[in-house]
Amino acid sequence: MHITECTWSEFQNLQMSEKVACLAREDGSPFHTLFSQQFNRTFLDQICKLATEIRTIAKSRTGMDFLQSLLSHKRAMLYFSQPSSRTFLSFLSACQILGIKTGEVRETATSSEFKGESHEDSIRTFSSYFDLIIMRTQEKGLAEHMAWMLSNSERPVPIINAGSGKDQHPTQALLDIYTLLRSFERRGGLRDRSVMFVGDLSRGRTVRSLSNLLLNYENIEQVFVAPEPLQISKDILDALDAKGVKWTASSDMYRFLPAVDAIYMTRIQDEWDAHKGDSACIDTSTYKIGIEQMRACKPDAILMHPLPRRDEIAVDVDHDPRAMYWRQMRNGMWMRVALIASTFDCAARIDAFYRENI
Ligand code: CP
Secondary structure (H helix, E strand, C coil): CCHHHCCHHHHHCCCHHHHHHHHECCCCCECCECCHHHCCHHHHHHHHHHHHHHHHHCCCHHHHHHHHHHCCCCEEEEEECCCCCHHHHHHHHHHHHCCCEEEEECCHHHCHHHHCCCHHHHHHHHHHHCCEEEEEECCCCHHHHHHHHHHCCCCCCCEEEEEECCCECHHHHHHHHHHHHHHHCCCCCCCCEEEEEECCCCCCHHHHHHHHHHCCCCCEEEEEECCHHHCCCHHHHHHHHHCCCCEEEECCHHHHCCCCCEEEECCCCHHHCCCCCCHHHCCCCCCCECHHHHHHCCCCCEEECCCCCCCCECHHHCCCCCECHHHHHHHHHHHHHHHHHHHCCCHHHHHHHHHHHC
16 A cells, blocks of 8 residues: 555554555655654665765765755755754755755744644645655654645655654664764674663654664664653563564663663753653753763763753763764764655765766
8 A cells, every 4th residue: 555545544543564665665765754664774774875975975076066966956845843953954954965945934933824824734835835845843743644645635745754743753863873883884883782872761752763773783782771750662662572672771871881882862851841840850860971971881882962962961071082973963964965865866876976986
């Protein structure tokens, strides 16, 4: 079944694996990018290779001119109704690198949603003017709904989910995997590793999406460290159990610090508190990394963070060669160029240019 062959109610009620099958294109690359479960190992290998080719091509003016010619006939809408720095700016830069012209709404008070227009009508409006919609929203499942709606309209333009509610951040997971792969590529690769997630795991969509994506790699143990009220939710652990992946949930970061290969810190996401100040009542003092904690880590461990951070990583850790979060952020731009290029079927042209010129 394809997404155009089901009602919204039917699509919404499918199992994730069935939704993924409904969204698949023949070559395995996504048209709409909605969930991290859409990315299989073949696609991940291809998109990471493409991101590396693009970052290499972009080093020269000739290469940059080539990239900017690829999609100069396209326009993209950046619809970010939730705050963002990195995701918004890296997608904007990615569009610029590919020659795509952009429009944006970053605050619904400035769009006709303020006058009561529905999400459906707003997105249909964007699809009338643009060839791609990149959207970040507060609401879980909205990108999915809008993708279904556009697929069943006269203007089925692709949607990229740039973060939806507490649930999914698939493009962050792509850049996180790319960062892990690059970090370990000269050290045996991303297999037989342990990744420790720390912080607000119950409301961290980046953790949920990356945990799913790690299922594509061999023997990756996942460790979830959080105070009990912020611990990872059962659906993620069920997904790990279904694949036979080893995991541990704990409130003791210090127990695992010396053993893990990658530490993925997250901030406390108090914007989701049911009542203002709820998070402040939770003791998070032992979920922070400073110079002393880095001393306890493996000499070749890496430290990641999707950012923004608050005080969970001390600023003086930034100079530690194991701190990857600034590189991770820049990797996001190259990965988003690769994803947009792949969405518009430019991968083969980029690969050919790379082989001929680099
Ligand atoms: N990592 C991330 O999504 O950052 P922004 O909220 O700044 O986009």
